[in-house]
Amino acid sequence: MPHVVEGNAVNTDDALLPLSQIAACFEGLIPAEIATAAADGTPNVTHLSRVHMVDDEHVALSNQFFSKTVQNLAVNPRACICVVDPFTYDSYRLVLQYERTERRGPLFERMRRDIDAIAALTGMEGVFKLRSADVYRVVELDLVRAAAHEQEEAEARR
Amino acid sequence: MIDPDSVELMESPCSLIVGTVDAHGLPDATRAWGVQVLEGGTQLRLLLATNARISAANLGSTGRIALTATHFRTLRSVQVKGIARVVEAATDADRALFHDFCAKCVRTLHEIDDTPEAIIWRFAPSGVVACVMTVDEIFDQTPGPEAGKCLTSSKATP
Numbered sequence: 495m496p497h498v499v500e501g502n503a504v505n506t507d508d509a510l511l512p513l514s515q516i517a518a519c520f521e522g523l524i525p526a527e528i529a530t531a532a533a534d535g536t537p538n539v540t541h542l543s544r545v546h547m548v549d550d551e552h553v554a555l556s557n558q559f560f561s562k563t564v565q566n567l568a569v570n571p572r573a574c575i576c577v578v579d580p581f582t583y584d585s586y587r588l589v590l591q592y593e594r595t596e597r598r599g600p601l602f603e604r605m606r607r608d609i610d611a612i613a614a615l616t617g618m619e620g621v622f623k624l625r626s627a628d629v630y631r632v633v634e635l636d637l638v639r640a641a642a643h644e645q646e647e648a649e650a651r652r
Numbered sequence: 653m654i655d656p657d658s659v660e661l662m663e664s665p666c667s668l669i670v671g672t673v674d675a676h677g678l679p680d681a682t683r684a685w686g687v688q689v690l691e692g693g694t695q696l697r698l699l700l701a702t703n704a705r706i707s708a709a710n711l712g713s714t715g716r717i718a719l720t721a722t723h724f725r726t727l728r729s730v731q732v733k734g735i736a737r738v739v740e741a742a743t744d745a746d747r748a749l750f751h752d753f754c755a756k757c758v759r760t761l762h763e764i765d766d767t768p769e770a771i772i773w774r775f776a777p778s779g780v781v782a783c784v785m786t787v788d789e790i791f792d793q794t795p796g797p798e799a800g801k802c803l804t805s806s807k808a809t810p
Contacts, residue, residue, distance in 0.1 A: 535716055639703045
């Protein structure tokens with residue numbers, strides 16, 4: 495299970511949070527962001543239209559182009575993504591470790607349908623094409639502190 | 653170094669995402685909360701959340717940073733890569749920029765999808781710190797197969 499980290503300080507009681515508890519973050523309503531690093535340590539950061547929840551410990555990312563993100567992950571299989579709950583605007587930071595690539599099967603087909611739908615909506619049919627579904631294990635999960643959280647905690651302490 | 657269109661994009665209400673990397677090559681993703689283009693586009697003053705401690709530590713360690721700015725409506729994006737080693741307390745001018753940036757972003761996002769402004773404000777951090785980034789390279793990051801195309805580089809070609 496992913497470890498919950500709050501406010502960038504590791505929760506020492508080793509609390510666990512299944513990804514299904516933040517499932518709204520994976521609906522694709524608000525784009526996510528992903529940071530990767532090249533072999534020479536140069537970071538790359540870009541948006542993701544959607545992060546797919548595979549199970550309580552894994553997410554999948556679509557590989558459509560031979561992008562810098564894909565190139566970086568080929569040499570340094572760790573990434574950091576941020577996802578947002580579209581209903582509360584709570585934000586979460588996930589550290590990922592690459593596990594496997596799928597080029598067929600239910601997950602691949604689900605992601606292909608999703609990408610085809612996005613392509614149709616944006617008039618990009620034939621441009622967006624799923625090459626593979628890359629599956630990552632979530633090794634760290636962090637609720638990103640926002641002003642609203644600090645205010646709620648202050649009120650709870652009163 | 654940064655062309656006027658990209659300056660306009662970065663200094664407008666837009667999505668600002670930041671990638672950094674630690675000494676072991678582990679990337680981190682966070683958001684920026686306002687940017688000011690300096691010195692004819694060779695430097696940026698960038699505002700990070702006060703609790704973006706991992707990013708700040710990474711800058712102190714490696715200094716490597718990537719910033720992607722994306723227009724909320726058109727998704728036109730540019731990515732700037734460079735070095736930022738010093739994270740410092742925000743000035744009054746930085747705080748004014750932060751509040752102005754947040755207010756304009758919240759208004760724009762509300763206009764796009766009608767999410768109540770109070771919900772969007774939950775996303776904002778309680779405060780910011782600043783860093784000055786020296787720009788080495790600029791890339792077109794607009795979604796699609798051309799994403800990642802280098803627009804300008806101050807790095808010597810091999």
